[in-house]
Amino acid sequence: MILIKSAARSRTVALNFMLPSDLDMRLMRQALAEAEKALCLGEVPVGAVLVCDEVTVAAHNLKEERLDATAHAEMLVLSEASKNLGRWRLGGTLYVTLEPCVMCAGALVQSRVDRLVFGAYDPRGGGCGSIVDLVREPRLNHRMEVLGGVLAEDASSLLGKLFGDLRG
Numbered sequence: 767m768i769l770i771k772s773a774a775r776s777r778t779v780a781l782n783f784m785l786p787s788d789l790d791m792r793l794m795r796q797a798l799a800e801a802e803k804a805l806c807l808g809e810v811p812v813g814a815v816l817v818c819d820e821v822t823v824a825a826h827n828l829k830e831e832r833l834d835a836t837a838h839a840e841m842l843v844l845s846e847a848s849k850n851l852g853r854w855r856l857g858g859t860l861y862v863t864l865e866p867c868v869m870c871a872g873a874l875v876q877s878r879v880d881r882l883v884f885g886a887y888d889p890r891g892g893g894c895g896s897i898v899d900l901v902r903e904p905r906l907n908h909r910m911e912v913l914g915g916v917l918a919e920d921a922s923s924l925l926g927k928l929f930g931d932l933r934g
């Protein structure tokens with residue numbers, strides 16, 4: 767949070783400047799590497815990394831392979847982290863290459879994730895600002911810090927490759 771004193775109107779304006787840290791960039795690149803693995807399998811290329819205490823878990827979308835609509839990258843890392851840590855209340859930071867859908871946004875709230883960093887916005891299915899904003903909904907019992915658009919072009923270009931292949 768940076769406070770700027772406006773000379774013209776002599777009032778203080780609060781602006782939120784949230785920039786990704788070097789660590790955020792490194793972990794988003796790891797999530798992008800997961801998304802590439804999904805692309806190689808013919809899955810929609812979305813990858814996720816969850817950093818939670820001493821545990822770092824990475825996964826990619828496996829919806830087609832598992833024939834399971836819930837096998838999104840985010841759901842897989844949440845489950846794996848819960849198994850590893852022996853708890854469902856996770857905290858931590860989730861990195862994902864695409865804005866989470868409403869299912870995953872709900873799961874992030876349920877898992878009490880502290881912070882969400884995502885890549886490309888999803889205007890057709892995003893549950894974290896694009897269509898609804900479940901992760902910052904004041905009527906729910908948990909909210910998190912959100913940073914969107916991190917390495918978004920890389921994430922979009924992977925998605926474009928899949929849909930380009932399907933068309934060709």
Ligand SMILES: [Zn+2]
Nearest residue numbers: 838866867870
């Ligand atoms: Zn999802």
